[in-house]
Amino acid sequence: MKLKNLLAAMVMAGVAVTANAGTVFSESFDNVAGLGSAGWAQVSSGTGPGSGWFDGIPAPFPMGVGATGGYIAANYVDTGGSIADWLMTPVLSLSDSMTVQFMLRLLGDGYLDTVDLLVSSSGSSTALADFTQLASFSSSTDTGWTNQSVSISGVGSGASGRLAFRYFVANTAIDGNYAGIDSLAVIPEPASLALVSLALAGVVATRRRA
Numbered sequence: 650m651k652l653k654n655l656l657a658a659m660v661m662a663g664v665a666v667t668a669n670a671g672t673v674f675s676e677s678f679d680n681v682a683g684l685g686s687a688g689w690a691q692v693s694s695g696t697g698p699g700s701g702w703f704d705g706i707p708a709p710f711p712m713g714v715g716a717t718g719g720y721i722a723a724n725y726v727d728t729g730g731s732i733a734d735w736l737m738t739p740v741l742s743l744s745d746s747m748t749v750q751f752m753l754r755l756l757g758d759g760y761l762d763t764v765d766l767l768v769s770s771s772g773s774s775t776a777l778a779d780f781t782q783l784a785s786f787s788s789s790t791d792t793g794w795t796n797q798s799v800s801i802s803g804v805g806s807g808a809s810g811r812l813a814f815r816y817f818v819a820n821t822a823i824d825g826n827y828a829g830i831d832s833l834a835v836i837p838e839p840a841s842l843a844l845v846s847l848a849l850a851g852v853v854a855t856r857r858r859a
Contacts, residue, residue, distance in 0.1 A: 673835040674741050679719040688739025690775050697730030697821055699723070709756055709827045710791070723816035725825025732818040732825060737811045740773045746838035747801045749812060754795065755788040756827040763787040764828050765815040766799055770808035780813055794831070
């Protein structure tokens with residue numbers, strides 16, 4: 650087989666393996682009421698009560714995507730204090746370089762909204778001290794629905810733990826409005842493509858020596 654044909658075949662094989670790997674975890678948020686029984690957890694750590702996470706409503710902005718167009722949302726409660734509403738996934742098998750993908754919308758409208766993504770490698774623990782921040786998204790204007798992609802780091806390989814979203818408002822007297830999340834997916838680390846790349850490098854090196 651000619652080298653260029655061999656390389657093409659190997660690349661296609663690598664893409665196929667990666668595509669067949671599927672996802673580690675996904676959630677459409679079309680049934681927010683059922684999240685608790687599916688292993689999700691919520692924690693509030695602000696000085697104010699917060700709203701918690703709830704089934705998104707169409708009044709602030711249109712529904713998300715999916716079978717019923719549902720999404721999950723949190724908003725401010727004007728207590729003059731802070732809000733830190735946590736939404737934690739069920740326990741997952743996590744590794745560094747896995748990718749977390751989701752849709753996010755921050756309403757803002759002159760008030761600062763913030764959603765953080767965090768990770769814990771402490772099994773089923775919901776202790777806030779076990780979580781480390783992976784990314785933070787803030788806006789005081791309507792972002793529209795945006796696609797986000799964040800790599801997991803700091804958990805090693807084959808860890809058991811949770812991901813968490815945190816809706817944060819430092820002072821509800823001056824900030825905070827409404828935020829929505831939809832179409833969450835955790836994608837396996839791209840090990841297959843890495844192996845294919847190494848194989849390709851070996852084939853090229855062999856060809857050059859020949």
